[in-house]
Amino acid sequence: CLQYGATEGAAQLAQVLKQVTRTRIGGADPGDLIVTTGSQQGFELLLRILLEPGDGVVIERPCYPAAIQALRLAHAELLEIPGDAQGMDTDALEALLLEGARPKLLYLVPSFANPTGATLPLVRRRHLLALAVRYQFIVIEDDPYGQLRFSGQAEPPLLQVAQEIEGARDWLVYLSSLSKIVAPGLRIGWMCGPSEILRRAVIAKQTGDLCTAPWMQMVAAQYLQAGHLEAHLPHIIATYRERCAIMLSSLREAFGDRLSLIAPEGGMFI
Numbered sequence: 001c002l003q004y005g006a007t008e009g010a011a012q013l014a015q016v017l018k019q020v021t022r023t024r025i026g027g028a029d030p031g032d033l034i035v036t037t038g039s040q041q042g043f044e045l046l047l048r049i050l051l052e053p054g055d056g057v058v059i060e061r062p063c064y065p066a067a068i069q070a071l072r073l074a075h076a077e078l079l080e081i082p083g084d085a086q087g088m089d090t091d092a093l094e095a096l097l098l099e100g101a102r103p104k105l106l107y108l109v110p111s112f113a114n115p116t117g118a119t120l121p122l123v124r125r126r127h128l129l130a131l132a133v134r135y136q137f138i139v140i141e142d143d144p145y146g147q148l149r150f151s152g153q154a155e156p157p158l159l160q161v162a163q164e165i166e167g168a169r170d171w172l173v174y175l176s177s178l179s180k181i182v183a184p185g186l187r188i189g190w191m192c193g194p195s196e197i198l199r200r201a202v203i204a205k206q207t208g209d210l211c212t213a214p215w216m217q218m219v220a221a222q223y224l225q226a227g228h229l230e231a232h233l234p235h236i237i238a239t240y241r242e243r244c245a246i247m248l249s250s251l252r253e254a255f256g257d258r259l260s261l262i263a264p265e266g267g268m269f270i
């Protein structure tokens with residue numbers, strides 16, 4: 001692990017990340033997977049291989065700032081769809097598509113979004129994927145926070161919902177990361193999606209960093225294989241639940257009725 005490694009990631013880590021993803025999507029097959037240097041790199045690779053300057057990309061308003069920054073650098077045309085307490089308004093998205101918009105990509109954080117904390121309900125998840133298949137745009141599901149649920153009912157990731165919608169797997173790329181559940185300093189993320197997209201992402205990654213640090217990949221693989229994540233998750237979920245409760249009560253105490261807010265069911269944002 002002090003040598004260069006395979007650009008698509010160490011087989012040992014890829015295998016265990018597949019297992020992590022399989023568990024996350026209710027036991028379904030996650031398909032092909034590559035390791036990335038954080039999920040941020042996965043997103044940037046997708047923009048590099050899929051976008052031409054001026055291509056339309058749908059995002060939710062408000063959106064994770066580093067995603068906007070990457071999209072601006074790629075000279076994307078940002079098509080902003082308003083969000084509410086339940087995340088992206090898919091009816092507004094459909095209206096935009098009916099008006100003739102033809103985005104190439106759609107980016108969203110369906111579970112405990114950054115910065116809103118909102119989670120997309122199952123009906124909107126199905127609606128979104130049906131629109132992606134009908135209008136042929138690629139959905140990038142960014143899922144770094146999904147495992148940090150501390151209340152309410154779990155919603156299946158789009159990667160899971162896509163199993164029941166014909167053709168949806170062809171239009172979906174799933175990104176996740178160890179940053180929010182283990183440690184951001186590891187810089188370990190991963191991407192699941194159609195094999196042709198992953199193949200091109202690997203070629204682009206080769207010119208970016210050759211490979212994700214093999215040393216850190218081995219640290220991550222050993223950590224996950226030893227079962228430490230399963231033991232760690234309940235601990236951090238309890239911590240975030242407690243921090244959220246403190247933050248909510250402090251905000252209510254400080255601002256009273258002058259502030260309206262929605263209590264999130266997980267993640268790091270209100």
Ligand SMILES: Cc1ncc(COP(=O)(O)O)c(C=O)c1O
Pocket residue numbers: 037038039040041064109114142144176177178179184187188189
């Ligand atoms: C929504 C979202 N996506 C991606 C990232 C970056 O993750 P990584 O550390 O895996 O690159 C973050 C980090 O804050 C985030 O909030």
